[in-house]
Amino acid sequence: MKSIKSYHLLVGVLLIAALFLTGCEGAGHKFVKKTEFKDSDKIVLTFAGPVDEVWATNVANFSCYEKPDPDIVLTIKEAVLSPEKTKLTLIFEAPLNTGEAHILSTTNIMSEGQDMGAALLTVKKLYFGVLMTIFLGAALIKNFVFTKYLGLCVFFGCSQKRSTAIGMGMVFTIVIAFAATMAWALYQFVLKPYQLTFLNIVVFIGLVSLSVQGVDTILRKINPALFKAFGVYLVLVIANCIAIAVPLILADNEYTGWESFSLALGAGIGFLIALFLMACVREKLELAKVPPSFQGLPIAFVTAGLFALAFLGFSGLSIY
Amino acid sequence: MAIKEKTNKQLFVDGILKENPIFKLALSMCPAVGISTSVMNGILLGTAVLFVQVCSSCTISLVRNYIHPKIRIPTYTLTIATWVTVIDLVLAAYVPVAYKAMGLFVRLIVAFAIITMRLEMFACKNPLPKSFWDGFGMGLGFMFAMMTLGFVRELLGSGMIMGYDVLGFKPLLYFVLPCAGFVTVGLMMGFFNWIEVVYERRKKG
Numbered sequence: 001m002k003s004i005k006s007y008h009l010l011v012g013v014l015l016i017a018a019l020f021l022t023g024c025e026g027a028g029h030k031f032v033k034k035t036e037f038k039d040s041d042k043i044v045l046t047f048a049g050p051v052d053e054v055w056a057t058n059v060a061n062f063s064c065y066e067k068p069d070p071d072i073v074l075t076i077k078e079a080v081l082s083p084e085k086t087k088l089t090l091i092f093e094a095p096l097n098t099g100e101a102h103i104l105s106t107t108n109i110m111s112e113g114q115d116m117g118a119a120l121l122t123v124k125k126l127y128f129g130v131l132m133t134i135f136l137g138a139a140l141i142k143n144f145v146f147t148k149y150l151g152l153c154v155f156f157g158c159s160q161k162r163s164t165a166i167g168m169g170m171v172f173t174i175v176i177a178f179a180a181t182m183a184w185a186l187y188q189f190v191l192k193p194y195q196l197t198f199l200n201i202v203v204f205i206g207l208v209s210l211s212v213q214g215v216d217t218i219l220r221k222i223n224p225a226l227f228k229a230f231g232v233y234l235v236l237v238i239a240n241c242i243a244i245a246v247p248l249i250l251a252d253n254e255y256t257g258w259e260s261f262s263l264a265l266g267a268g269i270g271f272l273i274a275l276f277l278m279a280c281v282r283e284k285l286e287l288a289k290v291p292p293s294f295q296g297l298p299i300a301f302v303t304a305g306l307f308a309l310a311f312l313g314f315s316g317l318s319i320y
Numbered sequence: 321m322a323i324k325e326k327t328n329k330q331l332f333v334d335g336i337l338k339e340n341p342i343f344k345l346a347l348s349m350c351p352a353v354g355i356s357t358s359v360m361n362g363i364l365l366g367t368a369v370l371f372v373q374v375c376s377s378c379t380i381s382l383v384r385n386y387i388h389p390k391i392r393i394p395t396y397t398l399t400i401a402t403w404v405t406v407i408d409l410v411l412a413a414y415v416p417v418a419y420k421a422m423g424l425f426v427r428l429i430v431a432f433a434i435i436t437m438r439l440e441m442f443a444c445k446n447p448l449p450k451s452f453w454d455g456f457g458m459g460l461g462f463m464f465a466m467m468t469l470g471f472v473r474e475l476l477g478s479g480m481i482m483g484y485d486v487l488g489f490k491p492l493l494y495f496v497l498p499c500a501g502f503v504t505v506g507l508m509m510g511f512f513n514w515i516e517v518v519y520e521r522r523k524k525g
Contacts, residue, residue, distance in 0.1 A: 149354035149501060150424075153347065153433055198409065202401040205430050209394065241350055241431035245424055293514035294506075297346055301506025308499035 029119035031109055036123065040095040043104065043123055050085035052110040057081055062090060067101040067122075074102075098125055131262040134255075136317075138266025144242045145274035146304070146311040151242040156300055158236065158275060165279035166272070171215075171233040173268025176243055179211035180264030183247035184257055197251070204247040212237050242267055277307060328453040335457020341434040342465035342505075343512055348432040351425045352469055353501035359482050362470035364418050365425060366463025368407045370456070372429050375403045377443040377455030384444045396439045397430075404430045434458065473504055 034046040043064070055061060059076045066072065075093040082088070096102065101124035109116040144150045158168040183204055191197050216234050219227045237243055246267050250260040281303050290299050326334070339345060342352050348369075355361045376399050380387075387395050408426050411419045419426065429435070438458050443451040474480055477496030479487035494500050 147498070149498075150350050150428070152349040152353060156346075156349070198405065201405050201408065201427055201430055202398060205397055205401045206394075209397065239431065239433055241428045244431045245428060248424060248427055291510075293517050294510045298506045298510035298513065301502050301509065305499060305502030305506060308502055312499055 029109075029117075029121060031111065031116040032119055032121060035104065035121050037096065037098045037125065038089065040098065041092045043090045043092070043096070043102070045088045045090070045104075045121070047086045047088070047109075047111070049111050051081070051088070052112070053081055053085065055107075055110040056085075056088050061107045062104060064090070064092075064102055064104045064123075066097060067103055070103070100124075127258075131258055134259055135262040135266040135269075138263050139270035139273065140311070141314045141317050143270045143274060143311050143314070144245070144267050145271060146308040147315075148245075150245050151240045151271060154236050154240045155271075155275060155278065155304075156297065158233070159278035159300075160282055162276065162279045162283065165275035167230050168233045168236065169268070169272025169275045171230045172237055172240065172243075172271055173265065175208075175211055175215050175234070175237045176246055176268045177261060177264045178215060179208050179243065180246050180250060180260050180267075181257065182211060183207055184250055184255065184260035187247070187251045188257075191251075200248065200251055201244075204251075205244055207247065208243045209238055240271075242271060274307070278304065328449065331450060331453045332457040332460075335454065335459075336461040336464055339458075340461045340465055341458060342462065342469075343509060345434065345437075346509075347434040347437065348462070349505065350428065352466060353505055354498075355422055355425055356466055356469035356473055356501060356504070357477070357496050357498070358474045359467055359470040360418070361422065362463065362466030362468075364411075364415070365422060366459070366466045368411065368426055369429055369432070369435075369462050370459030371407050372400060372403045373435050373438065373459040373462075374452060374455040375406075376400050376435060376439060377451040378448060379403075380439050380443040381446060381448045381451035387444070392440070392444065393436075396436050399439075400435055401430050434462065469504060469508065472508065473500065 031048050032045055033048050034044075036044050038044045057079050059079050062076055062079065064074045064076065066074070074096070076090050077093045078091040080089045080091065090104075101122055104121045104123055106119045106121070108118050138144065142148060145152070145155050154168065154172075158164050186203065186207065187197075187200070191199065191203065196203075212234055216227075216231070219231070219234075246264050250263055255263060278300075282300060285299060285303070294302075335341075341347050342349065351365055355365065376396070379399050380396065404427060407429075411426055438455060442454045446454070471481065473495045474482075475487070476492050477490070477494070477500070479485060479490045495504060
């Protein structure tokens with residue numbers, strides 16, 4: 001039970017840190033204090049002092065585009081100034097792609113009759129926010145087990161007891177983080193430059209097996225006690241299709257190094273959560289009276305179906 | 321291994337019925353849950369698996385005397401990965417729409433336990449013709465199970481089979497939702513177990 005509590009603590013600390021650290025940065029002009037995205041179709045500008053209402057609410061004074069395509073100008077539907085005249089909300093016609101940096105240019109900013117000069121502002125999410133989005137996406141919103149249906153063999157095999165579930169989840173997270181980072185490096189620096197991407201599958205499956213062997217050797221030498229407890233799960237990692245799916249996904253989406261790492265970490269933690277939840281239910285099921293034809297796997301599948309239905313509730317969740 | 325001498329026909333039939341990969345052995349469940357929403361998906365993925373299983377079985381069976389026992393598992397994995405790459409590129413080139421619908425699952429055939437298991441238990445000990453029939457039976461068994469699941473889900477979910485409207489109404493939309501895969505597989509496994517239980521009871525009494 002002790003290990004369960006420390007795991008809860010870890011997740012809690014991670015989430016709180018994420019809440020504090022994320023947010024948005026921006027600016028590029030001395031009079032503009034902060035620029036940030038709000039909802040999916042708004043940009044909020046915070047000024048150092050009050051600005052003229054006539055200037056601020058005229059939509060023609062602003063123009064905005066996504067950094068990669070400067071020729072597509074996004075239409076601003078409305079500009080709303082807050083009562084204290086320091087916060088301006090620009091409402092766009094279409095939802096913004098908040099993953100990309102946006103460039104917002106204004107005409108000369110008028111503040112209490114003074115001309116503060118024109119501004120060219122960059123609006124973007126903090127990189128940490130992008131990483132957290134990927135992490136949460138992999139762990140909850142698109143949980144690999146309950147919404148992508150991967151890794152089921154190991155999922156049903158290792159979810160009979162809570163201790164097994166935690167051990168398997170931990171080992172899997174370590175191995176997948178290790179393997180995904182290596183897969184990213186190999187893909188970006190070897191496979192792509194030499195146009196060998198058609199070898200993805202062969203290379204990645206080899207890499208996963210190698211990582212398992214590597215973690216096995218390192219763990220055996222560094223911490224024999226831990227190896228004794230968790231070593232048995234290492235072999236099972238290769239049989240888990242999430243281990244091969246993560247490198248393929250990060251290659252398909254051209255993720256950067258840190259993005260790959262957070263995807264892998266999310267996949268691992270998501271798998272751990274799924275295993276743990278399932279193990280809790282299955283321990284209770286042992287005591288329940290299940291019809292003979294449903295004993296064992298069939299009832300486990302039906303339970304997993306209910307979990308999958310519950311995990312649908314996470315779809316559309318966006319914090320950052 | 322105490323595999324008794326079976327004829328080719330027996331091997332073939334066993335793969336489909338007695339040792340059906342999904343319903344009996346409960347291996348490679350991921351696609352069975354993930355993309356069994358229609359009969360067509362089942363046929364396509366089933367064909368891919370059949371191809372990979374037969375080709376890998378034949379390859380391993382041909383070179384079985386040259387593989388060092390210590391490195392046999394990596395050899396299997398790489399053989400499978402090679403054939404998966406082949407079918408992946410072929411499907412992406414000739415049926416791009418269906419390939420997209422199946423998503424990652426074609427490439428994930430590489431991690432299917434059923435294929436590695438057949439190589440380890442059968443193909444590395446038996447000559448080419450036997451391995452071929454074993455692989456063919458297993459592949460067809462997988463395809464049959466996927467089609468059965470697809471049939472049930474498509475019929476109950478959207479009232480259609482292979483895209484043709486047969487019922488004229490939609491009995492239970494829940495079954496085509498992605499999350500119903502678990503429940504359908506669970507119910508069908510329970511159903512097959514129930515048939516077995518009833519059969520045993522009849523035989524006794």
